[in-house]
Amino acid sequence: MRLGIISALHEEQQGLVEAMQGPQKRSHGMRDFTLGTLWNIDAVCVLSRLGKVAAAMTASILVEKYAVTHIVFTGVAGSADPHVNVGDIVVAEALLQHDMDARPLFPRFEVPLTGLQRFATDLELSTQLAGAAKDFLRDELAKVIQASERQEFALQHAQVHRGLIASGDQFISSAMHVKQLKADIPDLLAVEMEGAAVAQVCFELGVPFTVMRTISDNANEEAAVDFMRFVQTVASPYAFAVIQRLCQRLAG
Template identity: 25%
Template sequence: MPSEVRLINDRLTRKTHGQLECFPYHSGFIGKRKVVVAVTGVGVTNGAMVATLFAHHFKPSELVVSGTGSRFNPRIRTGDTLISKKTIHHAAGSLTDDGMVYRKVRGPLPGQMTHWAYPPDKELFRLAKAAVSSYEPEPVTVEGETYTPKVMPGVVSASDLFGVSDAKIADMKAKLNPDLMEMESAAIAQVCHQLGVPHVVFRAGSNRTQSDPGAAYRKLGQTAAAAAARWTIHFVEFLGNQSSR
């Protein structure tokens, strides 16, 4: 969503803009790192299209996902940002009377199977955890309560479902136990795995996971988007300082 990159674009120095096929982007520097920032649009297909096109064209040293997700785990508060330690397709497999049966499927090459879950690049994940100690989140106020959001490792799931039923929530909890649910990162992670692009996923919690999240997302999504963007800016600056040593 545009709200998820607004603060990132505002931080760019030596900013330029362009368009790759039908997708606009901004480029410039955050700290010592040159970056390209694009909005994917909503859903796994949009996420996969942008990730593939931009990775192929720009040949990035790493791909960073910054955005929001509904709070599946009640310990996550609005504005808490997860460093995804595993990003899961929660609609990959067979839907049975007993819920989802998750399974690998045929990939593009003979004998190659694609998984329903993808870990981040090990070094980026390590660096992200190391960057937490030097990060100072901005306080947020939600439902009359002011607090400082946290940044922590967690599990993110994704599919083209914006809202999910109580039965789906129970099935996901029993079989996957994710912390956040959203709509793009699993596809982007799969693209990065397939193309050999190091990646890491950052998602901040917005509304709780529910069947009809529209009003709650409109109320809380901006807070979550800003929290994820601030953390992403810090991480990119941290990354630049590490690579210059």
Template identity: 30%
Template structure:
């Protein structure tokens, strides 16, 4: 299977590329694509940049250039205190927006009018025993164009999604692009910090020392089962 892997930040890309067996790079739409093998799969890796617009453009570029059978977004996310702690890996069984409101049109908050509120991961992939490991959780990931760093900000998100497990800035936008192009999508995120904690900024800064490898360990193990 051809698999597309999207990360948002350079530091994530720097950790991921050494895992590939020899790769070639080319540029499409001014975005670098890295094509190689990971396990038994052909993979195309890209760094899309931070935020929903960058994520959607990156996803569409990757899909158009590589025609993957599955797109995986790997990266970091803030925790919500619901079922996952710092350094746990959250696998998005569903992803959704937390900052969308189309007005009194009948669509609930978090839902783009005319689209589903939740973009669901493929059941066959979610069933992987890799996700039954200690420290790996299946749950809802909510996305918006903000770094959530306050109790108030997190509370507003939990009013929409009481069971949200992680918050990030890209997953839902990539999921929407994949939904529209009919490509299965999965988000894998490691919890980096707890919004509203007194040491929130310090949590995020020190997290980068080693923790992102947790998601890539899960990613590599997943590909071995597909």
């Protein structure tokens, strides 16, 4: 196994590169790739930058140039469900592009010429990731997140959800927008900007993948208020601890 680990922002992957044993730096396509070993798993870490095109290109390079066999995307997302709260983790079972609309040629959300609206994640990899996330929230949350942050972001009852994530080239910061998306896609749990593009690339290249998103906001008018601080103080340590546990599970 060679595991490709993608995040959109530097802060979302902070600590993983530093933890890598025998790191080797490579540059390609205006991206920096770090190859090495993470907790006995051969791994490649890279930042995709924001948006579907950037994410798709990054995933393609990981597979075609750096021969990764599995991909995991870690980052943040906005909640699209009243039962999914800030500080919760959503592990995708499937992803769709909420801004894909080629009607009347194809049904809404369907990616033309694939026959698919939703791209399913790898069941085994997603199950391992969800298990790692649950173990982290149960055993380590209080150790790695400061009490002030746990209190401010109400992380005391954080939980793991599995289900549908939607991606689009939009930072959603309107309660009406997310309400309409939820009405159009009733089982939607979270919204972000990259995962469904990675999903399509992995589907077309036959690469198992999974996506983990820490909920940073409710995708409403307050979405950007504490976004970067949340990423730095909550989402970053979440991602590090969960990826560590995932690698240990895969290596074991």
